[in-house]
Amino acid sequence: MARTASLSGFPEWLPQERLVELHVLDTLRKTFELHGFASIETRAVETVGQLLRKGEIDKEVYGLSRLQEDDDASVGEGGKSDKGDPNALALHFDLTVPFARYVVENAGYLAFPFRRYQIQKVWRGERPQEGRAREFTQADIDVVGDGELPFRYDVEIALVIAEALSALPIPDFRLRINNRKLAEGFYRGIGLTDTPGVLRSIDKLEKIGPEKVAELLKSELGASDEQASLALQLAAIRSEDTSFVEQVRALGVKDDLLEEGLIELEQVIEAAVQRAPGKVLADLSIARGLDYYTGTVVETVLVGHEQLGSICSGGRYDALASKGNRKFPGVGLSIGVTRLVSRILSQEFATASRSVPTAVLVALNNDDSWSAAQDVAAQLRGRGIATEVAAKAEKFGKQIKFADRRGIPFVWFTDDDGKHQVKDIRTGEQVDADPASWEPSAEDLHVRITTA
Amino acid sequence: MARTASLSGFPEWLPQERLVELHVLDTLRKTFELHGFASIETRAVETVGQLLRKGEIDKEVYGLSRLQEDDDASVGEGGKSDKGDPNALALHFDLTVPFARYVVENAGYLAFPFRRYQIQKVWRGERPQEGRAREFTQADIDVVGDGELPFRYDVEIALVIAEALSALPIPDFRLRINNRKLAEGFYRGIGLTDTPGVLRSIDKLEKIGPEKVAELLKSELGASDEQASLALQLAAIRSEDTSFVEQVRALGVKDDLLEEGLIELEQVIEAAVQRAPGKVLADLSIARGLDYYTGTVVETVLVGHEQLGSICSGGRYDALASKGNRKFPGVGLSIGVTRLVSRILSQEFATASRSVPTAVLVALNNDDSWSAAQDVAAQLRGRGIATEVAAKAEKFGKQIKFADRRGIPFVWFTDDDGKHQVKDIRTGEQVDADPASWEPSAEDLHVRITTA
Known part of the structure; x- marks a missing residue:
């Protein structure tokens, strides 16, 4: 990377x-x-006068000016880029000076x-x-x-x-x-x-x-x-x-x-x-x-x-x-x-254990099943399980690959009779599951950050 | 406010x-x-050329220039503020244009x-x-x-x-x-x-x-x-x-x-x-x-x-x-x-139900009790209870006022014999408590956002 x-x-x-x-x-x-x-x-922007109060750091500061100034632009509103003007605007270079100004x-x-x-x-x-x-x-x-x-x-x-x-x-x-x-x-x-x-x-x-x-x-x-x-x-x-x-x-x-x-x-x-x-x-x-x-x-x-x-x-x-x-x-x-x-x-x-928050991808059996798939997803999300629904009823192999490329551990299938199954695509294990109660292991629920 | x-x-x-x-x-x-x-x-900064690709928005853009330019400042690094230069830097005005650039x-x-x-x-x-x-x-x-x-x-x-x-x-x-x-x-x-x-x-x-x-x-x-x-x-x-x-x-x-x-x-x-x-x-x-x-x-x-x-x-x-x-x-x-x-x-x-994350203020009995108070605080924090320790052994009334002004619901007292008590300063109720097991109600644990 x-x-x-x-x-x-x-x-x-x-x-x-x-x-x-x-x-x-x-x-x-x-x-x-x-x-x-x-x-x-605090705002990202301070006046130059505020930032340079303690001296010795002016070289590091980014000043702001509007690309297309209004004719009636007034000083101190970023309308001018006169560097000698203490009311001109600039980006803060640390959070201590802005915090001191905020406190006062x-x-x-x-x-x-x-x-x-x-x-x-x-x-x-x-x-x-x-x-x-x-x-x-x-x-x-x-x-x-x-x-x-x-x-x-x-x-x-x-x-x-x-x-x-x-x-x-x-x-x-x-x-x-x-x-x-x-x-x-x-x-x-x-x-x-x-x-x-x-x-x-x-x-x-x-x-x-x-x-x-x-x-x-x-x-x-x-x-x-x-x-x-x-x-x-x-x-x-x-x-x-x-x-x-x-x-x-x-x-x-x-x-x-x-x-x-x-x-x-x-x-x-x-x-x-x-x-x-x-x-x-x-x-x-x-x-x-x-x-x-x-x-x-x-x-x-x-x-x-x-x-x-x-x-x-x-x-x-x-x-x-x-x-x-x-x-x-x-x-x-x-x-x-x-x-x-x-x-x-x-x-x-x-x-990170995967590249997306998603724990479950709900696959589509056919293109008309999107709404039913959204119902399954809503039930899972209701219990805090991050869930995506496939956008197209591609071959299951392709839908599984979609999950695999993102590190999504589970793919959910609902057949035409409404029977639900969930597959752990890492092990290939596929089991019956109820969208109202199924939960992934605590390890798979959220993205894990593993240390070397 | x-x-x-x-x-x-x-x-x-x-x-x-x-x-x-x-x-x-x-x-x-x-x-x-x-x-x-x-x-x-994405970075806050884009090139002017990137931002103005779609036209019609240049009036809104803040350009950047270093307050004190190096003599060797090169174009496109914020060293110049030439507004006609498409490599000059400016702050983004939305997140869609930067996202499109990031994707590409x-x-x-x-x-x-x-x-x-x-x-x-x-x-x-x-x-x-x-x-x-x-x-x-x-x-x-x-x-x-x-x-x-x-x-x-x-x-x-x-x-x-x-x-x-x-x-x-x-x-x-x-x-x-x-x-x-x-x-x-x-x-x-x-x-x-x-x-x-x-x-x-x-x-x-x-x-x-x-x-x-x-x-x-x-x-x-x-x-x-x-x-x-x-x-x-x-x-x-x-x-x-x-x-x-x-x-x-x-x-x-x-x-x-x-x-x-x-x-x-x-x-x-x-x-x-x-x-x-x-x-x-x-x-x-x-x-x-x-x-x-x-x-x-x-x-x-x-x-x-x-x-x-x-x-x-x-x-x-x-x-x-x-x-x-x-x-x-x-x-x-x-x-x-x-x-x-x-x-x-x-x-x-x-x-917000209070102005700080703190649920408990550990009061000081005398100035030498700060370290013991930190031990109590560490035990509470270990169970996810946000806790502050008083910095000075002021009169208890003053320490309670410190909590009250911030909306901190509980003040913790430890007497010279090591006996612990916790006071709900809203009701005045004070009870014996063990720092290894005491917990506030779920309602008081975190700041609550109440809707009108």
């Missing part, structure tokens, strides 16, 4: 592949709802802390490459508070995501967690105050290695040998338990913010050791590019597929959403559904 | 409203799958006749008005054949849609069905050969009335008084049974195509009288604006809400998709989900 998208960066699935994606989406939805997250969707707009109607999940497509005009599409689906959970948000939600969000990912047909994964306060406090403690600059350099660690990062820190941020060395020593720390705390303290740096970050990260790891053992580690090299994070930051790798990049990222943002003096701090994580599904399909981690 | 969208034409729902929309979407999906339709999604591209991987459902957002840059948004969700079912497609699918599609709409929390509805062959054959039979022209005039019947349509037919198409009168007599025919056939024949027009159309429409109405009584009528005024329809055409009104416009439209298209000499005729219908949901919400045809 290896096909090439007809438009580079815009993947589309075949029906059998889509069933795997649906399984992933249904599983995520179920897990999120079990944890009390409410569904919302609807604050009067929401109960805080407000927890929501949001599963939608997003668009980025980047050059497509493996694991990086221009249109892709994200599945986000976030909790947002009014004024304040207990840190416990940082812990909870990580646990919910670990549970959600564990339910998917994917290899083992690791949430790699860091804390911006910890990093910023540490850098400040050693005399490096340009936190975004240091984070940008540290973010390149996996790509260019520690020597080159040290060079960057020295050349671009004026760090001394010792400062660069300490920053790199911090970034080298990782632990599956809370031992990272002692390792950081052993570096001898004192700072209040560092201490606050250490305690926060310790809480996350402590809970994870107990409730999601082996799934989470403290990794003090995690930086996250976008700059709205203020505490917890998370990236997630599939073990053995690290080159795929992060399949789930996010963190705490205390200042993304505000309305006058009113602040709405939040914490959330975003699963890259399309990236995951692409990998599941290309590696055949999971496959 | 009457709010104004912050961007005109781009509606967004509150969590409690979204639950109603989810109910509609889940119900449609379930019905479609019971009838063997497979899910697919993936013909080698699909089993024909191929039946799919597709539920996605579409975009039209029109001036927003009541019932007409710029971003809205459509739910489509189509069956497409390879070379030929039995007419029976026209009948089946109408019946499936009638069943799907009957399952929604909406007022009574009517599928108004006509047939292009019938209309075209009739016009030809009376000497009017510009079928699109006549259809365009007839399409204005409800807006401008029969006198003005007669004038149009005469002034723009050169029709005689008698031709205009006959065309209007045809358009005035409607019947809930197959009596329309006699009414048409009584007009005395002879034409082979007319005869073919009469027989097709008769089959649809005959089946509908039996299988969806009262839901379908032959309405010979139905024209449909877009011109890719070649046989059956359908519009649907909500009884008592006719001014809302059609909530479900479509028909047979024999020439929309082709690959060289290979043709893929199809028939399908598209439900305007956003239009329906807007009306359901504004008229309160249905409401």
Whole structure:
């Protein structure tokens, strides 16, 4: 099934592949709802001003303009494509910025802390490459508070995501967690105050290695040998338990913010050791590019597929959403559904047992039997059994082949005397059956997703 | 809950409203799958050339361009916004044109006749008005054949849609069905050969009335008084049974195509009288604006809400998709989900029993009991009971208020001795409970959608 998208960066699935994606989406939805997250969707379109509020991402945004503008088209309604106009329309590039806007707009109607999940497509005009599409689906959970948000939600969000990912047909994964306060406090403690600059350099660690990062820190941020060395020593720390705390303290740096970050990260790891053992580690090299994070930051790798990049990222943002003096701090994580599904399909981690929902094809004895066949089908559907009726009274062999090509397990026959039989076309077994009571096995009732 | 969208034409729902929309979407999906339709999604983006292939719709299309173009951006990758370029990218305005493209591209991987459902957002840059948004969700079912497609699918599609709409929390509805062959054959039979022209005039019947349509037919198409009168007599025919056939024949027009159309429409109405009584009528005024329809055409009104416009439209298209000499005729219908949901919400045809999926809030006795509370929650979730844990050990009154504001029916308490109790906060009744076995009533387990 290896096909090439007809438009580079815009993947589309075949029906059998889509069933795997649906399984992933249904599983995520179920897990999120079990944890009390409410569904919302936001419009695909934001104003450019809203999207570029945090800067540094304008290269990725798709602007909109109406192909044939009305003469009376007004600004801010997509009638103009003036890129300097903050009211011009563009497609959202993630679900966090639109969610922040939604929260501010609807604050009067929401109960805080407000927890929501949001599963939608997003668009980025980047050059497509493996694991990086221009249109892709994200599945986000976030909790947002009014004024304040207990840190416990940082812990909870990580646990919910670990549970959600564990339910998917994917290899083992690791949430790699860091804390911006910890990093910023540490850098400040050693005399490096340009936190975004240091984070940008540290973010390149996996790509260019520690020597080159040290060079960057020295050349671009004026760090001394010792400062660069300490920053790199911090970034080298990782632990599956809370031992990272002692390792950081052993570096001898004192700072209040560092201490606050250490305690926060310790809480996350402590809970994870107990409730999601082996799934989470403290990794003090995690930086996250976008700059709205203020505490917890998370990236997630599939073990053995690290080159795929992060399949789930996010963190705490205390200042993304505000309305006058009113602040709405939040914490959330975003699963890259399309990236995951692409990998599941290309590696055949999971496959669908058939290409259609149909469990039973009702065959036609002759062309006049269509209505009677629909009666049989209606009875089966009434008990939740997905059923199709043949459109033509072709030879039975051809009608069976119709089912076989789609993986439909059962074909139903009604003879001229009204006698019903159902055939399992995999075994050839054919038995008498009553449309009012016959049922397939639970295994055959719905499409099954089988994991490799 | 009457709010104004912050961007005109781009509606967004509150969590409690979204639950109603989810109910509609889940119900449609379930019905479609019971009838063997497979899910697919197509990319939101098509090339302008693909979208404008059928003409007459360019005014509605949103083109895309990257806000900050790379110098090396190549044509056809959204790097340019040259509106004359057929490789430029734009958002799809319906799901039929993208589906036709998908079928042609993936013909080698699909089993024909191929039946799919597709539920996605579409975009039209029109001036927003009541019932007409710029971003809205459509739910489509189509069956497409390879070379030929039995007419029976026209009948089946109408019946499936009638069943799907009957399952929604909406007022009574009517599928108004006509047939292009019938209309075209009739016009030809009376000497009017510009079928699109006549259809365009007839399409204005409800807006401008029969006198003005007669004038149009005469002034723009050169029709005689008698031709205009006959065309209007045809358009005035409607019947809930197959009596329309006699009414048409009584007009005395002879034409082979007319005869073919009469027989097709008769089959649809005959089946509908039996299988969806009262839901379908032959309405010979139905024209449909877009011109890719070649046989059956359908519009649907909500009884008592006719001014809302059609909530479900479509028909047979024999020439929309082709690959060289290979043709893929199809028939399908598209439900305007956003239009329906807007009306359901504004008229309160249905409401959600609570604003969150959560059935149980586990209260905290003290701040150290969070982990034990998570254990209780995990046990409940393990039996499918959506559960949240309080984030802070506030006074019980405050924790109960947290649940009450969201409509969460139950609050769970565990005292310092590990004794569990659960309180129904609507009745105040509080009883001993075991987290390993307690269950809410089936009514309270999930959010209920109650209809007015």
